[in-house]
Amino acid sequence: xxxxxxxxxxxxxxxxxxxxxxxxxxxxxxxxxxxxxxxxxxxxxxxxxxxxxxxxxxxxxxxxxxxxxxxxxxxxxxxxxxxxxxxxxxxxxxxxxxxxxxxxxxxxxxxxxxxxxxxxxxxxxxxxxxxxxxxxxxxxxxxxxxxxxxxxxxxxxxxxxxxxxxxxxxxxxxxxxxxxxxxxxxxxxxxxxxxxxxxxxxxxxxxxxxxxxxxxxxxxxxxxxxxxxxxxxxxxxxxxxxxxxxxxxxxxxxxxxxxxxxxxxxxxxxxxxxxxxxxxxxxxxxxxxxxxxxxxxxxxxxxxxxxxxxxxxxxxxxxxxxxxxxxxxxxxxxxxxxxx
Amino acid sequence: xxxxxxxxxxxxxxxxxxxxxxxxxxxxxxxxxxxxxxxxxxxxxxxxxxxxxxxxxxxxxxxxxxxxxxxxxxxxxxxxxxxxxxxxxxxxxxxxxxxxxxxxxxxxxxxxxxxxxxxxxxxxxxxxxxxxxxxxxxxxxxxxxxxxxxxxxxxxxxxxxxxxxxxxxxxxxxxxxxxxxxxxxxxxxxxxxxxxxxxxxxxxxxxxxxxxxxxxxxxxxxxxxxxxxxxxxxxxxxxxxxxxxxxxxxxxxxxxxxxxxx
Numbered sequence: 001x002x003x004x005x006x007x008x009x010x011x012x013x014x015x016x017x018x019x020x021x022x023x024x025x026x027x028x029x030x031x032x033x034x035x036x037x038x039x040x041x042x043x044x045x046x047x048x049x050x051x052x053x054x055x056x057x058x059x060x061x062x063x064x065x066x067x068x069x070x071x072x073x074x075x076x077x078x079x080x081x082x083x084x085x086x087x088x089x090x091x092x093x094x095x096x097x098x099x100x101x102x103x104x105x106x107x108x109x110x111x112x113x114x115x116x117x118x119x120x121x122x123x124x125x126x127x128x129x130x131x132x133x134x135x136x137x138x139x140x141x142x143x144x145x146x147x148x149x150x151x152x153x154x155x156x157x158x159x160x161x162x163x164x165x166x167x168x169x170x171x172x173x174x175x176x177x178x179x180x181x182x183x184x185x186x187x188x189x190x191x192x193x194x195x196x197x198x199x200x201x202x203x204x205x206x207x208x209x210x211x212x213x214x215x216x217x218x219x220x221x222x223x224x225x226x227x228x229x230x231x232x233x234x235x236x237x238x239x240x241x242x243x244x245x246x247x248x249x250x251x252x253x254x255x256x257x258x259x260x261x262x263x264x265x266x267x268x269x270x271x272x273x274x275x276x277x278x279x280x281x282x283x284x285x286x287x288x289x290x291x292x293x294x295x296x297x298x299x300x301x302x303x304x305x306x307x308x309x310x311x312x313x314x315x316x317x318x319x320x321x322x323x324x325x326x327x328x329x330x331x332x333x334x335x336x337x338x339x340x
Numbered sequence: 341x342x343x344x345x346x347x348x349x350x351x352x353x354x355x356x357x358x359x360x361x362x363x364x365x366x367x368x369x370x371x372x373x374x375x376x377x378x379x380x381x382x383x384x385x386x387x388x389x390x391x392x393x394x395x396x397x398x399x400x401x402x403x404x405x406x407x408x409x410x411x412x413x414x415x416x417x418x419x420x421x422x423x424x425x426x427x428x429x430x431x432x433x434x435x436x437x438x439x440x441x442x443x444x445x446x447x448x449x450x451x452x453x454x455x456x457x458x459x460x461x462x463x464x465x466x467x468x469x470x471x472x473x474x475x476x477x478x479x480x481x482x483x484x485x486x487x488x489x490x491x492x493x494x495x496x497x498x499x500x501x502x503x504x505x506x507x508x509x510x511x512x513x514x515x516x517x518x519x520x521x522x523x524x525x526x527x528x529x530x531x532x533x534x535x536x537x538x539x540x541x542x543x544x545x546x547x548x549x550x551x552x553x554x555x556x557x558x559x560x561x562x563x564x565x566x567x568x569x570x571x572x573x574x575x576x577x578x579x580x581x582x583x584x585x586x587x588x589x590x591x592x593x594x595x596x597x598x599x600x601x602x
Contacts, residue, residue, distance in 0.1 A: 228442055232439070235423075236429075240418050240422075240446065286432035
């Protein structure tokens with residue numbers, strides 16, 4: 001089989017251009033369309049401090065925070081997916097398969113059921129994600145950190161199985177929560193479970209989300225070279241000079257923070273963390289110096305496009321972004337798998 | 341008096357409750373070729389990992405290049421010894437050349453220095469592949485190599501790491517007769533390199549080694565120059581089966597006859 005070879009620089013340029021185009025589309029389309037010219041005019045007005053309440057300016061103020069949040073969510077999920085797949089050496093791993101979404105959802109459902117506000121729900125979700133990941137890494141600690149050669153082969157399935165069990169447990173708890181929840185809360189709960197960016201209207205939060213995304217990507221990126229070696233087993237990486245335990249600890253922390261932040265921002269948006277790294281690897285290979293930023297950018301594009309479509313296609317109805325990421329992503333992914 | 345490259349002082353290796361090696365005292369000087377010989381499960385791989393600093397010894401101390409093993413950092417260790425394991429994990433598509441160049445991780449500072457350093461790393465990688473008769477595989481995906489090819493790529497990677505000591509776990513277990521011979525010959529050509537290898541093929545061991553360490557799996561061991569240690573009597577006792585020598589041309593070859601030892 002021939003190796004995928006799209007030069008890294010070309011791939012990253014295409015993805016950056018794609019992200020900018022997706023951002024433009026997200027600002028233009030929706031229940032009401034705006035022309036690019038009007039958007040530019042509104043942007044200039046804001047930059048120059050002119051306070052002319054135009055339709056475009058209002059839409060920009062509404063759509064930009066949501067679009068930026070969508071990108072951060074996609075970027076964070078794809079980053080943690082790429083990291084988990086590499087750390088566990090398993091192409092099936094992603095924060096959702098491993099029960100992280102389950103933990104977040106359980107905590108969020110609890111918050112919604114007890115009538116807490118949006119901010120509290122987000123915090124609970126992040127806490128739940130971190131709790132689930134911590135539980136996973138606590139249970140699978142030996143498999144994860146031992147440098148024993150015999151474990152190199154067994155470790156990956158042990159961790160994955162533990163994660164799947166945590167996910168199943170959370171799914172059962174969620175079904176119970178939905179069964180006993182009062183009717184008035186059901187719609188909020190279901191929307192949250194499907195992933196929802198409707199709450200992302202605060203420009204400050206959006207800016208923070210993007211900053212957090214870029215920071216975590218930068219931290220992950222510094223260990224990308226070591227990660228490349230750890231793909232070949234911790235034993236080999238260690239003999240080649242990688243302090244494997246420290247790298248694992250660092251990257252697990254990055255994964256937990258990235259997933260927690262993403263879930264807090266948008267609820268349970270599934271699938272992106274799984275599919276973005278896979279698609280990227282098909283084009284640029286397995287060098288994580290390229291895979292991490294490329295997957296992160298692709299995840300950002302995917303969630304942004306899904307959210308834009310969700311807002312526009314059945315307007316004024318808003319479709320949940322989580323369902324759309326899968327609706328867009330699955331056909332693309334299967335088409336890619338079918339290619340020779 | 342030269343400092344030995346590797347010195348074991350009373351090293352113990354255990355597996356659970358079982359003693360694999362008890363109180364091992366050996367000194368390995370630069371340029372020597374050591375083979376570990378013993379029955380299945382005798383602890384060859386475990387001892388190899390202990391000598392590589394990957395696994396802690398259960399007792400005793402090991403000095404590498406004149407300094408206790410524990411004092412070397414992970415990164416300096418990577419400049420002193422390479423390890424060729426007998427299994428490989430390739431979860432994602434990677435080219436053979438990239439796999440070999442990755443072994444030079446400790447020299448990544450030089451890689452950052454720019455294109456010329458990159459070209460040097462690539463040249464070394466290609467040369468090591470050529471030495472292991474893998475020149476034609478450079479652009480192939482490691483996941484789709486045969487076991488024998490993958491093993492030679494791992495050997496090439498260890499050479500590309502440019503270390504004075506190379507530890508080998510069954511380095512020719514997947515090789516055809518021609519490559520068995522060729523791999524050991526190419527390793528032997530690097531006269532400044534020191535090797536410690538676990539080998540099942542007694543004849544290959546006898547051909548390659550200057551020294552041998554016999555492990556019987558109950559904690560006892562015997563070490564020395566291979567001509568003194570690799571004898572019919574020792575090997576028959578070690579493997580609990582009668583081993584004799586026959587002459588093939590000018591070579592003497594060990595043969596297990598399958599009979600109980602006399």
